[in-house]
Amino acid sequence: MPVELQFSATIESASGLDSRSAYVIGTKAALSAAGCYAAVKDAVCPNGEVSEEVFDRSVKALEEGDKGDMVPMYGKDAAVMCITQKCSRNNCPARPDTVKGLLKAHVARKKDCIVVLLCEKSYVAALSAAICRSAPPDFNMKSTATKEAFVMTVVVIPVGSGGMEALSDGEVAGLNALKAGIERTRRLVDAPTNVLNTDGMLKEVSDVASDGATGGKVSYKVIRGDEVKEMGMGGLWNVGMAAPAPPALAILTYEPDNASPDTKTVCWVGKGIVYDTGGLSIKSKTGMPGMKRDMGGSAAILGAFEAAMKIGVPYRLHALLCLAENSVDSVAMRPDDIITLMSGKTVEVNNTDAEGRLVLGDGVFYAASVLKPALILDMATLTGAQTMATGKKHAALLCNDLTTEQSFVRAGLATGDLVYPIVYCPEIFMQAFSSEVADMKNSADDRNNALASCAGHFIEAHLPADYAGQWVHIDMATPVQEGERATGWGVALLLKAGGILDL
Numbered sequence: 001m002p003v004e005l006q007f008s009a010t011i012e013s014a015s016g017l018d019s020r021s022a023y024v025i026g027t028k029a030a031l032s033a034a035g036c037y038a039a040v041k042d043a044v045c046p047n048g049e050v051s052e053e054v055f056d057r058s059v060k061a062l063e064e065g066d067k068g069d070m071v072p073m074y075g076k077d078a079a080v081m082c083i084t085q086k087c088s089r090n091n092c093p094a095r096p097d098t099v100k101g102l103l104k105a106h107v108a109r110k111k112d113c114i115v116v117l118l119c120e121k122s123y124v125a126a127l128s129a130a131i132c133r134s135a136p137p138d139f140n141m142k143s144t145a146t147k148e149a150f151v152m153t154v155v156v157i158p159v160g161s162g163g164m165e166a167l168s169d170g171e172v173a174g175l176n177a178l179k180a181g182i183e184r185t186r187r188l189v190d191a192p193t194n195v196l197n198t199d200g201m202l203k204e205v206s207d208v209a210s211d212g213a214t215g216g217k218v219s220y221k222v223i224r225g226d227e228v229k230e231m232g233m234g235g236l237w238n239v240g241m242a243a244p245a246p247p248a249l250a251i252l253t254y255e256p257d258n259a260s261p262d263t264k265t266v267c268w269v270g271k272g273i274v275y276d277t278g279g280l281s282i283k284s285k286t287g288m289p290g291m292k293r294d295m296g297g298s299a300a301i302l303g304a305f306e307a308a309m310k311i312g313v314p315y316r317l318h319a320l321l322c323l324a325e326n327s328v329d330s331v332a333m334r335p336d337d338i339i340t341l342m343s344g345k346t347v348e349v350n351n352t353d354a355e356g357r358l359v360l361g362d363g364v365f366y367a368a369s370v371l372k373p374a375l376i377l378d379m380a381t382l383t384g385a386q387t388m389a390t391g392k393k394h395a396a397l398l399c400n401d402l403t404t405e406q407s408f409v410r411a412g413l414a415t416g417d418l419v420y421p422i423v424y425c426p427e428i429f430m431q432a433f434s435s436e437v438a439d440m441k442n443s444a445d446d447r448n449n450a451l452a453s454c455a456g457h458f459i460e461a462h463l464p465a466d467y468a469g470q471w472v473h474i475d476m477a478t479p480v481q482e483g484e485r486a487t488g489w490g491v492a493l494l495l496k497a498g499g500i501l502d503l
Helices: 036-044 052-061 096-107 121-134 169-190 198-210 226-230 234-240 291-311 356-371 385-390 402-415 426-433 451-460 491-497
Strands: 003-008 021-027 069-072 078-083 113-119 150-160 216-224 248-256 265-276 316-326 338-340 346-348 375-380 395-399 419-421 470-475
Touching (some): 036 150, 121 150, 121 169, 121 491, 150 169, 198 216, 234 338, 265 291, 291 375, 316 356, 385 451, 395 402, 402 470, 402 491
Parallel strands (some): 265 375
């Protein structure tokens, strides 16, 4: 592990800047607030390195440009950084998207460091998640990779109208749980399939389930191989049957200590295609690289579940991971095959590369019919059309309930895991899947017809007819990565939207 990142509310026994670095980051208003230097002094001036005069002069020199600004205070070992407050209504007001550009090069030096974050309390979750993403990622198989970890301590100091405030122990624990979830998600999404196939994902599930939970207990079950087929999960089975490691549905459950039969139940369902060749509708040589990330939805849900169980959840929470490798073999699913999903509906396969919706169709039906939740959320790297619809930073959000849709938009704005609603209209878009020989096809007939909405509605079509709860679909095909690296997108969103992270 290249970095051991930990959140704290206080700066404790900081060593001199000859042995570690210190970076103060925040909004210009917070950095200019009375008492700011006193709050950060132990980080930037343990042995007289950065005086109050130098700090104040550096803060005044900061310019609030579109990307923020940075002013060195003690060579490369101390700097103050300003996060811009320029923001449109569809962006997170905390502007976490600018943090990585300010911080990454400094923490990439792999030297012990203290990062002091000063901001309005409503910005803490978004900026803390952004700092986690600025840290060097865990997964690295370079032969020259360092084996020695460095320590990155993030001290969070909320700034209110009355001056400097302090986080509670519970709030610090929540940030450390968020950090653990983001780290796991990034590591899993970065890992190639020869390192992390369905066997590897199930090992991760076991590891999470065996860790300690707060305020409840965690259990899990796995439905795998022939049992998937015998239970009628024709989507999951047919997508994954050609791969050496068989497909699986993993179900993690958090049960609160005070749960009763009336306790609310929520299900998160993740697409976990550990590699997507496209199947017999095979991807191109340029379209296939990067398909190790096609399990990003399951990775984010597993990371969020890990964080949730450490924080504690006031309701029953299930995380369902639909795990398969969409491979090519003599027994692979073919275009023109007609398969039957767990819902009992038949699907004419006209594109084996539209596989995510097939496994999720089984996942949401199992969730609704067996677990009886009030809310089902599925998360997936589902379509290239997501990028065209909502861009590289905003995931596409499809929801059958306006109030729930708005709550997820607000959670995205609060955490920086941005979502934007796409058109919800199943009575029109499901016509695109019309089949002469089955209940539906699996790929829409018009490539110019709101494909992100169409794909989401295909999943929704496999919910039981009597399901009366909320359904949320999130297509995060592009936010899952930035360049060649995973972002850990989705963990903070799920915790905030689920009322689990109280920051």
